[in-house]
Amino acid sequence: MARHYLDHASTSPLRAVAFEAMVPWLRHPAGDPSRIHAEGLRARVAVEEARERVAELFGARSREVVFTSGATESIAAACWGASTRGTHQIFAAVEHSAVREAATRAGAVVIVPVDGLGHIDIDALAAAIGPDTALVHVQWANHEVGTVQPVVAVIEACRERGVLVHVDAAQAAGHVPIDFDGLGADLMSVSAHKMGGPPGSGALLVRRGLRLPPLLVGGDQERARRAGLENIPAIVGFGATTAELRETLPGEAALARALTDAVVDAATAIPDVTQLGDAVDRVPHLVCFAIGGVEPQAVLLGLDRAGIAAHSGSACASEALEPSPVLEAMGVDAHRSLRISVGRAHDGARRCRRARRRAPPHHRRTARVARMTFPFRTAPSITYGAQVTVFLIRHAHAGDRGEWSGDDRLRPLSRRGFIHAEHIAQRLGDSPITVVRSSPAIRCLQTVAPLARVRMCTVDSDARLVEGSDADDALALIDELVGAHVALCSHGDVIPELIDILRVRGIPTEGRGCEKGSIWQLDRAGPTITGARYLGRP
Numbered sequence: 001m002a003r004h005y006l007d008h009a010s011t012s013p014l015r016a017v018a019f020e021a022m023v024p025w026l027r028h029p030a031g032d033p034s035r036i037h038a039e040g041l042r043a044r045v046a047v048e049e050a051r052e053r054v055a056e057l058f059g060a061r062s063r064e065v066v067f068t069s070g071a072t073e074s075i076a077a078a079c080w081g082a083s084t085r086g087t088h089q090i091f092a093a094v095e096h097s098a099v100r101e102a103a104t105r106a107g108a109v110v111i112v113p114v115d116g117l118g119h120i121d122i123d124a125l126a127a128a129i130g131p132d133t134a135l136v137h138v139q140w141a142n143h144e145v146g147t148v149q150p151v152v153a154v155i156e157a158c159r160e161r162g163v164l165v166h167v168d169a170a171q172a173a174g175h176v177p178i179d180f181d182g183l184g185a186d187l188m189s190v191s192a193h194k195m196g197g198p199p200g201s202g203a204l205l206v207r208r209g210l211r212l213p214p215l216l217v218g219g220d221q222e223r224a225r226r227a228g229l230e231n232i233p234a235i236v237g238f239g240a241t242t243a244e245l246r247e248t249l250p251g252e253a254a255l256a257r258a259l260t261d262a263v264v265d266a267a268t269a270i271p272d273v274t275q276l277g278d279a280v281d282r283v284p285h286l287v288c289f290a291i292g293g294v295e296p297q298a299v300l301l302g303l304d305r306a307g308i309a310a311h312s313g314s315a316c317a318s319e320a321l322e323p324s325p326v327l328e329a330m331g332v333d334a335h336r337s338l339r340i341s342v343g344r345a346h347d348g349a350r351r352c353r354r355a356r357r358r359a360p361p362h363h364r365r366t367a368r369v370a371r372m373t374f375p376f377r378t379a380p381s382i383t384y385g386a387q388v389t390v391f392l393i394r395h396a397h398a399g400d401r402g403e404w405s406g407d408d409r410l411r412p413l414s415r416r417g418f419i420h421a422e423h424i425a426q427r428l429g430d431s432p433i434t435v436v437r438s439s440p441a442i443r444c445l446q447t448v449a450p451l452a453r454v455r456m457c458t459v460d461s462d463a464r465l466v467e468g469s470d471a472d473d474a475l476a477l478i479d480e481l482v483g484a485h486v487a488l489c490s491h492g493d494v495i496p497e498l499i500d501i502l503r504v505r506g507i508p509t510e511g512r513g514c515e516k517g518s519i520w521q522l523d524r525a526g527p528t529i530t531g532a533r534y535l536g537r538p
Contacts, residue, residue, distance in 0.1 A: 009341035015196035021240035025233040050239025057242035059179030066204045071170040072098045074189035074204035078166045079106040081212025086134030092120040093329035117278045118147035140172035144326045145277025146286035197241035201234035257284035259342045286341040311339045
């Protein structure tokens with residue numbers, strides 16, 4: 001069984017460019033960058049080139065980049081380094097455990113509440129800042145629900161009061177544009193493996209001129225800010241990852257947003273499933289859902305058996321299920337959540353749908369496509385005897401006896417799997433459908449604005465029902481068309497799946513209507529689909 005990985009927020013598979021960059025340094029021992037021999041100088045050049053690449057992606061100066069073993073170490077270094085500047089540190093109730101525990105070990109802490117979407121209370125934060133505040137932590141994006149915090153407002157509140165601020169960007173780095181210098185933060189933690197870089201590598205961005213005691217001592221590496229021999233293969237791989245992301249981040253972010261939007265549309269159509277966190281202001285690759293009436297272990301195990309790796313906001317420890325501090329702080333059920341996070345390494349919902357077909361029937365949401373071809377006698381803008389191909393969407397469990405679950409106007413009247421074209425024409429009534437092009441094999445329909453409606457006349461021929469298996473088959477049928485536009489009428493989750501496939505192809509889409517009987521217009525240039533937009537319901 002093929003596995004489908006939807007837990008990129010935990011760790012993302014290594015990018016090919018990172019692997020290729022690391023191989024030479026793994027095959028041949030690297031020198032110590034602190035030495036002046038040829039091997040050491042070669043290693044030092046590689047580290048500094050990687051430092052430049054990391055700095056360029058995050059809008060920092062190269063001297064502001066301190067390489068670490070990952071975001072956890074970066075956070076600990078920030079907490080420890082700032083602990084001498086005051087008696088307590090401040091963070092929101094939804095912060096990652098790396099911040100919570102490191103700040104607690106560094107001294108006293110003040111925890112700021114959040115709202116139901118996970119946003120930090122700015123007023124409470126400002127009130128908590130005092131003369132003894134050593135450091136304020138704020139995560140760019142929450143690691144469980146994806147909510148983006150008001151980072152700029154937090155930084156402004158801290159600067160007005162002369163307090164250092166640390167931004168945990170582990171879930172944002174590589175997924176959204178970051179300008180460290182322009183943001184005005186003092187410290188920022190990033191991790192390589194969450195953006196497709198090698199595990200065991202990360203960075204702490206330290207504002208120029210800020211000097212903090214190092215967490216690790218015993219050497220002068222990283223300009224005496226982090227002792228220990230640099231992990232050169234991982235640093236080189238980190239640099240290659242950030243170099244690629246400078247070119248691909250906008251496209252990867254758009255694809256991730258399209259995939260997670262499709263996941264949200266499909267998941268929230270299921271009873272007792274609601275999206276958690278901010279549905280709009282979130283990182284593009286991560287969504288989280290509350291699932292009523294079922295334990296998260298059961299969902300995760302069911303998905304795992306179907307070949308899908310996902311994550312629950314609750315941590316399983318032995319036989320106990322630890323509640324999520326993040327969800328508790330947001331005031332939602334901390335035991336019933338499911339986190340889905342996507343990455344550039346998979347083709348998204350198409351894989352999910354294939355794995356979903358192996359799920360029990362009552363959990364399956366696969367749909368079928370009905371393709372009907374029939375002749376028209378006469379009608380405005382329709383050539384006599386022209387063949388017109390109509391695409392309708394049918395639920396997988398609608399049965400084979402004409403029990404249609406799409407637009408009621410198109411419900412078959414025959415119980416033999418055939419649809420009489422005359423009744424189709426009568427039921428379509430004033431639907432905005434016009435023949436736009438013909439060929440010896442097929443004809444297609446154009447969905448246009450209501451002002452351009454053309455009434456379809458009576459026809460006298462049967463139309464055979466041809467079923468596909470899912471949205472992939474629907475798209476294959478669409479790809480056969482030769483006209484300028486295609487009308488799609490849907491019930492269920494096929495339209496979101498179709499639109500998702502188009503987004504994966506990089507085709508622009510407008511609107512997100514997926515309700516029963518929804519109509520989408522697909523724009524074409526010759527055989528190529530160039531765009532799609534939602535027109536509403538007929």
